[in-house]
Amino acid sequence: MKIQENVSLKGKTTMRIGGSAKYYAELSSKEDVERAVEFAQQKNVPLIPLGGGSNTIFANGEINALVVRITASDVRITNHESLTVEAGKNLPMLINELAKQGLDLSPLTGILGTVGGAVFGNAGQGPNGIWIDSYIESVEVFTDSEWKVYNNDECDFSYRESVFKNLQKAPPIIWSVTLAIPKRDPTEIEAEIKRLLQQRIETQPHVKTAGSCFKAAGGTPAWQLIDNAGLRETAHGGVHISEKHANFLINDGEGTFDDAVQVVKTIEDGIPEGLEVEMRFIKEDGTLQF
Numbered sequence: 001m002k003i004q005e006n007v008s009l010k011g012k013t014t015m016r017i018g019g020s021a022k023y024y025a026e027l028s029s030k031e032d033v034e035r036a037v038e039f040a041q042q043k044n045v046p047l048i049p050l051g052g053g054s055n056t057i058f059a060n061g062e063i064n065a066l067v068v069r070i071t072a073s074d075v076r077i078t079n080h081e082s083l084t085v086e087a088g089k090n091l092p093m094l095i096n097e098l099a100k101q102g103l104d105l106s107p108l109t110g111i112l113g114t115v116g117g118a119v120f121g122n123a124g125q126g127p128n129g130i131w132i133d134s135y136i137e138s139v140e141v142f143t144d145s146e147w148k149v150y151n152n153d154e155c156d157f158s159y160r161e162s163v164f165k166n167l168q169k170a171p172p173i174i175w176s177v178t179l180a181i182p183k184r185d186p187t188e189i190e191a192e193i194k195r196l197l198q199q200r201i202e203t204q205p206h207v208k209t210a211g212s213c214f215k216a217a218g219g220t221p222a223w224q225l226i227d228n229a230g231l232r233e234t235a236h237g238g239v240h241i242s243e244k245h246a247n248f249l250i251n252d253g254e255g256t257f258d259d260a261v262q263v264v265k266t267i268e269d270g271i272p273e274g275l276e277v278e279m280r281f282i283k284e285d286g287t288l289q290f
């Protein structure tokens with residue numbers, strides 16, 4: 001593992017906003033994970049795991065942290081329906097590869113990023129749909145300087161939530177996940193993936209965006225609350241709300257972190273019942289803006 005200094009983060013998130021990481025490393029083995037944690041402790045900086053950056057936005061200055069990416073992405077079939085996937089695996093690729101083998105993860109179609117990011121935020125469909133937790137048997141994590149395996153119950157999953165989001169004292173690095181996936185005819189799975197992707201193309205943006213920005217509140221989709229409050233036109237500097245879907249921010253190319261923060265604040269102020277921010281807004285000191 002090589003620890004690099006002053007590495008640009010802009011191209012490492014789908015929003016294409018962000019300054020540089022004071023320290024950056026790609027982790028391909030469990031030893032790398034242990035060494036990275038040790039390094040961050042020695043330098044007294046936070047360690048920030050980054051997956052595909054599709055739910056993350058970094059401040060424009062220098063992030064005083066060690067930003068790490070898990071590059072390990074092996075998929076190991078453990079028995080006929082159960083498999084262990086390393087956290088760096090790209091989720092859309094996994095869904096497509098499994099479809100060919102007759103294993104159906106199609107309900108997660110259209111979710112960008114890595115398996116690690118999906119487990120962290122229990123990615124999936126809306127509040128009443130299917131989330132990744134319904135396939136998870138266990139998750140292997142490095143936390144508090146030791147390796148631990150959490151079974152599904154211990155992960156404390158709920159809508160866009162997991163125990164990993166709340167282990168603030170010892171932020172976990174998710175290394176791998178064991179999934180149990182139902183079988184289905186490959187042709188049917190592939191048709192379903194195609195249908196869901198088409199639906200996404202029609203209803204969601206897919207350039208210079210990260211999402212979702214807000215969590216659904218009390219079962220009402222965030223986009224609907226934003227629409228109802230007449231906030232769909234919200235814009236600040238180079239960041240505006242997507243015309244296609246009000247829960248996505250778009251960077252027109254010149255957008256900054258502060259622009260995105262202002263858009264979020266305007267929306268929060270305009271919706272008195274409150275909206276929880278789902279996207280990870282990471283400030284220069286490595287802490288979260290919201």
Ligand SMILES: Cc1cc2nc3c(=O)[nH]c(=O)nc-3n(C[C@H](O)[C@H](O)[C@H](O)COP(=O)(O)OP(=O)(O)OC[C@H]3O[C@@H](n4cnc5c(N)ncnc54)[C@H](O)[C@@H]3O)c2cc1C
Pocket residue numbers: 014048049050051052053054055056070087110111112113114115116117118119120121122123124125172173174175204205206209210211212280
């Ligand atoms: C067009 C579009 C559509 C989307 N549709 C959906 C959707 O339908 N459903 C949905 O749930 N999400 C959706 N998202 C959001 C996003 O794709 C998911 O949140 C995804 O799971 C994030 O994965 P990532 O690897 O990009 O995470 P990142 O943005 O890189 O990271 C997100 C968080 O996870 C943490 N993390 C990442 N990897 C690890 C790891 N190995 N160990 C510990 N922590 C880690 C990071 O520290 C960060 O806090 C969409 C995004 C876009 C842009």
